[in-house]
Amino acid sequence: MAEPDTIPKGLVLGYTTPHPFSLIPLSSRASVQALLTSLLDPLLPFFSPLKSRIRPPGATAVRFDQSASEVEGIARPLWGLAALLAGGGEYVYKEWWVRGFAEGVNPEGKEFWGWPGDNDQRMVEMCPLGWALAVVPGIWEGLGEKGRGDVEAWLGNSINEKNMPNTNWLWFRVFANLGLKKNGGKFSQERLDADIVHLDTFYRGGGWSNDGPEGIHQMDYYSSSFAIHYLQLLYAKLAGEDEPERAAEFKKRAQMALLDLVHYYDAEGRSIPFGRSVGYRFAMVSFFGALAYADVELPAPLTWGMIKGIVLRHFRWWQTQHNMWSSSGTLTIGYSYPNMYMAENYNSPGSPYWACLAFICLAVPETHPFWTSEEESHWGVVPRTxxxxxxxxxxxxxxxxxxxxxxxxxxxxxxxxxxxxxxxxxxxxxxxxxxxxxxxxxxxxxxxxxxxxxxxxxxxxxxxxxxxxxxxxxxxxxxxxxxxxxxxxxxxxxxxxxxxxxxxxxxxxxxxxxxxxxxxxxxxxxxxxxxxxxxxxxxxxxxxxxxxxxxxxxxxxxxxxxxxxxxxxxxxxxxxxxxxxxxxxxxxxxxxxxxxxxxxxxxxxxxxxxxxxxxxxxxxxxxxxxxxxxxxxxxxxxxxxxxxxxxxxxxxxxxxxxxxxxxxxx
Structure with a gap:
């Protein structure tokens, strides 16, 4: 295996060269681990010298600054990498992310990420960083005393003092504080509680939360896999012992929503593209892996074999979409192929790696019925209309x-x-x-x-x-x-x-x-x-x-x-x-x-x-x-x-x- 400081050889996709992502037969937990590795490896040549940023191919501008765009580049793959490590998996270049984290929050450093302003994109990327701190052993200790202080200042103090959009973004501040809390760092319990209380006002019933307050009707994948339900379930897992009633409520909502959400996924693994940010691709299936991670009891007539089937069939369908890669093997802005027409004004070259949410299943133990069950189809038991x-x-x-x-x-x-x-x-x-x-x-x-x-x-x-x-x-x-x-x-x-x-x-x-x-x-x-x-x-x-x-x-x-x-x-x-x-x-x-x-x-x-x-x-x-x-x-x-x-x-x-x-x- 290569040493962490070794500069890897970049992947080059040619006229007939398939991406390694497409060549992995999916059935087991190990195969999904390999699938994640095939996503992470092509990013390695695009790290900054001190490892605090990733600049994937593409010079497209977004509504925020270039530094924030490159913070996206390193933070978003953490959704998958942290899940892999939390589940006992390994990745040889994991230390690059840890070192980059320490460099990025160092205000005296050459690659400092910058302090966030009001409504700053950096706040979004604090969520996977907080999640990684909460679930991956050793990151916090490995930062050293100064590094831990820098993290507390950048991840906690700065976000708690700024205004945020009145949307699913509030969950990102919750996880910034939660990551610090789980490690004994300085955080704001008052802000954390207030944000969750306010996010509860988005709840509309039947398991569904709206992506915003009264007067807005927007229930897309942000209401389930991209943010709200997903993060509710992660929170229920991580904070459930301290807040059993809140955790139980989040699981109850997930059970109700699940009976609706299975209707968005067909027998071939395709989901229904609807709403914004569908360029996050297989993140659309993240909710189902989060159910297993949070130990949700499935409502009848659904089984873990059905949930596993939805997730693996979805990954397999994306394995057939051979045009979604850059020639360097990185994800492009688009859906089945590079497409700026459908992109949002917040989609930077690193933005598509929000897709790594889907790898939450790697944090699920191998003994869980999600992994031990045989794949099944839910379409034999749920209504067709x-x-x-x-x-x-x-x-x-x-x-x-x-x-x-x-x-x-x-x-x-x-x-x-x-x-x-x-x-x-x-x-x-x-x-x-x-x-x-x-x-x-x-x-x-x-x-x-x-x-x-x-x-x-x-x-x-x-x-x-x-x-x-x-x-x-x-x-x-x-x-x-x-x-x-x-x-x-x-x-x-x-x-x-x-x-x-x-x-x-x-x-x-x-x-x-x-x-x-x-x-x-x-x-x-x-x-x-x-x-x-x-x-x-x-x-x-x-x-x-x-x-x-x-x-x-x-x-x-x-x-x-x-x-x-x-x-x-x-x-x-x-x-x-x-x-x-x-x-x-x-x-x-x-x-x-x-x-x-x-x-x-x-x-x-x-x-x-x-x-x-x-x-x-x-x-x-x-x-x-x-x-x-x-x-x-x-x-x-x-x-x-x-x-x-x-x-x-x-x-x-x-x-x-x-x-x-x-x-x-x-």
Whole structure:
């Protein structure tokens, strides 16, 4: 084994060179340890001389300073490294992180991280540092007297004196104090208690916490795996002896939320991309490992074999995403491939290593049933359809993918692509959401699973972002009211798939237009590449089970007659499965169907996509009803290509209550 001071040879990925991450057969705890090592090794050439910072490849700027960005680089891998060491594992270069920690907090040192200001990104990175101090034996003692004093000043005093955002960030201060407390360092019990009491005001019931106070409705992966539930469970484990009632409450919430959260993960290991920060990739599965770490008793009918299956299948799916790496083997900003369009303004080159949260399972003893159980699927025992009142989601697992219908969620501050990350109607584990790479014409807006409206002839488009919504549990539908323009009012019903027509769901819009508007109602985005040569899809060929209908035309030939069909005939595309859209309302409305050739890199998973879309123009003063049926049948093991369109001609039924409402308002 190499000595800790040895400069490792960097990894170079070429045209056909797979990342070591992709080559590890996953089954045991040891194999997941090796998976983590394959993530950490490529970071080693990018340490600073005194080991206090990591600068992964990429010179992209973020809303905070470069020093804080490089603190992210060294702190975030600690989520995995500390879990590995806490569980008795080893990593030959672990001392680099310990030495870097001491250098970074030394205010007289050449690589001092700097004192945090109000709302400083450094506060976020204090969380994995506090966690590492709390769980890894020897770090605190190894710092020496001066180092311990520097840590107390930087990790404790500075964060306790500063303002923080009123969000999940407050958990980061809790863990900064907890790490000091567990080692007998100077910390603030008063601040720690006050923060947890305030964080409890985010709790909404049913196991769910909101990422913020009243008036904000944002329940994404931060509510579960990225921060709130995850850190509640870690806290329950570390502070449970001193605070048994609080620990029991956090575990109870996790039990309730678990019965909802299993619906976000399909049989192939994919999770449903939804909301912000999905560039943290496999961090989306962290909650499940934290259940085992905190010794949560699983609610029926779930077993540890099912929890293990969710985690390992998820890792295996990411092992198939070969384009998410830099040529040096580091994680890139993006999802399945490097993508700045979907990135947040706080995603630095080191930011993706929040993904290391997923390795909390390595802190779980090898004798725990999480590791000793055989993998199982939860889909044989949980319902295929479930209504989730708190996040206002309807979850289904019909037709080959996990899907959620969503209404009412919105980020609390201006965010790039926020309408796509929270305001789309449907999100799928098989067909990821798309974000706009530009703001001119439908091709750049890439309105997958969204209804866009334009009042300038199709140059600029507005979609659902903010809405008043509720879950009608009696009818089993989501209802939202929204106004893209002050004088355009829209009522939207989202109706989930049913077993009779598992590949379809319905979305219905009543639009009252005070001005003339063009509309574009998009289905899911699908890969726009032919298997034979990688070029764009041609006209559908049944012998190949591939292509589109009508003909997919380039962005400069939109008036070509062959590119359009009636709304009732609809539009579909077949490549990795099939997606499509059809208009079920009266032919008199006059919607037409086409394929929007979305701009490259707008989708999270597929860099080239097309979106079957219904289009129409509503005149000023008109009220119209749209009934859009959206088709999706993903590819997958045991799904022959020739069956991708098997359900296309079997249309879903419009509910009687809805038909009566449309008739009464006409």
């Amino acid at each position: 479930k209504l989730l009142p708190q996040p206002k989601h309807i979850m289904t697992y019909l037709g080959g993918h996990c899907m959620l219908l969503s209404s009412g969620q919105a980020c609390s501050y201006p965010m790039k692509g926020t309408h796509a990350k929270y305001g789309a109607f449907a999100y799928s584990s098989a067909y990821a959401y798309s974000v706009p790479p530009g703001l001119f014409t439908l091709e750049q807006y890439a309105l997958a699973s969204q209804l866009g409206l334009s009042d300038d002839g199709g140059e600029y488009w507005k979609t659902r972002r903010l809405s008043e919504s509720h879950l009608d549990e009696e009818k089993g539908v989501l209802v939202s009211r929204w106004s893209p323009f002050p004088d355009v009012k829209i009522l939207t019903y989202l109706i989930p798939s049913v077993e009779a027509t598992p590949n379809w769901h319905l979305r219905v819009h009543k639009i009252e237009a005070g001005r003339e508007v063009m509309t574009a109602d998009g289905a899911f985005a699908i890969c726009n590449e032919r298997r034979s040569d990688g070029r764009y899809l041609g006209l559908y060929d049944a012998s190949l089970a591939e292509g589109s209908s009508p003909k997919l035309i380039g962005n400069y030939d939109l008036s070509t007659p062959e590119a359009w069909a009636t709304g009732s005939k609809g539009a579909f595309a077949v490549s990795k499965g099939a997606v499509g859209i059809r208009a079920l309302e009266s032919e008199g409305v006059g919607r037409t169907a086409t394929l929007v050739n979305a701009d490259p890199n707008s989708n999270l998973v597929e860099s080239r996509t097309t979106i079957p879309t219904l289009q129409h123009t509503i005149r000023a003063g008109e009220t119209v009803w749209y009934i859009s049926a959206i088709y999706a049948k993903p590819s997958g093991e045991g799904v022959p290509r020739e069956t991708y369109l098997d359900g296309w001609e079997t249309l879903p039924e419009v509910p009687v209550w809805l038909a009566n409402e449309i008739k009464a308002s006409s």
